[in-house]
Amino acid sequence: MTTPVKSDIDYISQVAMGWVVAMAAFLVFQIGDLYDSLSAQASILIILTPMTLAGSMAMAKIRIIGTALGCIAGMAVQLILGSWFGYGLLFWLAFTIAMGPFCLWLTKGQVKAAIAFSAMSALSVPLTTSLVPEQKDAFFSILYRFSSIFVAVLLTAMVMWVVHHWIRVMLLKHPEVKNVELN
Template sequence: MGLFKQRRTGDASAPKSLLDENGLRQCLRVAGGATLGFVISKLMGWNYGVFFTVFPMFLLGMVPLLNAGIIRQFLGNAAFNVVEVSLIIGFLQHMPVVMTLVVLAIFLFRFNLMAKGPLFLYAANGVVTLSILLHFASYPGVDLSELLAANLLASVLAVLIAMLMYTLFPDVAPRQPPPRAEKSAAQVRHETILGGVTATLSFVVFQTFDLRDSLSAQMATVLVLFALSYAGAQASAVKRIVGTLLGCNLALAMQLLLYTQSNHFLLAIVIYWLGLMLFSREHVLEAGGSGVGFGGMTTLGILFGQSLGPTQDIVYSALYRFSSMVVALALTLMVIQCLHRVLDHFEATRLS
C-alpha cells in the first residue's frame, strides 16, 4: 500500500519500516493537528504563529494518547508560564544575576519532575515554552501581554485540536503504557542538575547575544536535554541535526514550488500537510522522543509559522536556522559532557 502501508497492531513479525494501524492514525493526528493550527493562525492573522504550529505537534507527537491528566498538565503549564514570565520580566529584568538564579531554580524544579517521570509532560512542555517566551519577551518593543495571550490561546487551541484529531482518528487498539524506570536518588539528582544548569546556560547565552532569529537553535538546545543523560543527548543531537537538515531542505523545495504561487494558500496547506506526514511517519517509527522525525516536523512548523509569506525569504531563514542550530548543539554537547564528568566525581550525583 505504498509509503504508509499498514501492518496489524501488535504483529511483531512485521517489518519495523511499516506502520501499524495505531501508528498510521497517530501520523494523521499529528499532521492534521499541526496543519489545522497553522491554518487557523494564518486565517486569523495572529502573531507568534510558531506557537500555533508547534504546540499541536508537541501534544500529539510526544504523547501518543490524550486523557484528562495530560490535558491538565498541558494547560496547567500554560497558566504557570504566564505567572512565571510576568514576574521574571516585570520585576527582575533589570537585575540579570537575580533573574538568572530564578530561572535556574525554575529549570531545576522542572527537570527534577522530568527525572521522576509522572509529570514529565508538564515539566518538558514548561521548559520549552518558558525558553521560547523568555526569548521573545527579552527584546524591546515586544508587547508582553500579547505574547502571553498568544501562548495561552495557542495552548487552549492545541488541546481542542487534539481532542478533534482523536475523535476523527482514534486508535484501533489500546496502547500499553511505557514501563516505569526505576532510578536511584543519585541518578535523579544527576539528571536534574545536568538539565537545569545546561538549560540555564542556554538562556544566558541567548539573553546576552542578539539572536532574535535563532529560535530553532534555542529549541534544539532544550529538546536534546529531554534524554536526561550525556549519551542520550549525543544521540538526540545527531538525530536533531539530521531532522533539521531534512526539514530545511524540504522547506526550500516547497519555497521553489510556491515561488510564483505564494498567493495560493490552499496549495501551501496541502504541501505543508504532506511534509508533516513524511516526518510524522518517521517520528512514529522512531517510537517517540525528539528524533529525526520530530526535528523535521518542528523545523517545518517554525519556518512556516514565522517565515511563510510573499515578502519573506524562507531560503535565508532555512539556511540560517540550520547553521545556527548546528553550532548551538555542538556547544551544548560540550557543556553536557563537562557537567556529566563533574557530577560523576561526587557520590551524591554519580550515575550507578
C-alpha cells in the same frame, strides 16, 4: 526484566549536569540578547530531557537530523513552487505533500517520531511565519533556523560532555563519596 538501580551519585550528577547546562544556556541567551533564536533555546531543553549523557547525545543527533530534513523539505517546497508560491492552493498542496512522509514517521516508533517532530517544526515554522507571498521568500529564514539549532545543539552537547566528566571527577575526588561507594 528489571530496571537497574541508580546510585545516589548518578542522581546527583544528572541533576547537577541538567542545572549547569540549563543555566549556562539561559545566561548565554540573555546576555547575548538572542531573542530571535527561541527554537535553538527550545532545542537545548529538548536534548536535556533524557538527563543522561548518552540519552542527550542521542536526542542531539535526532534533533539535528530532523531539523535538517525539515529544512530540506521546506527549501524543496519553495524551489518547486518557484514564483508560484503566492498561490495559496498550490502552496497548501505542496506543504501538505511535504508533511506527508513526516506524518507517516510519527507512527513508526519513537526514534522516527522524534525525527518527524523535529522535521515538521523545521518545515512549518519558516514557511508559515516568514514567507510572504509576492514579497519575501523563506530561504534565509530556513537557513537561519537550521544553523541556529545546529550550533546550539552542538555546543550544548559539548558543554554537557565537559560538565558530565567534570562532575564525575569532582565527585570521585570527594572523600564522602568514596565512603558511600564502598558501603
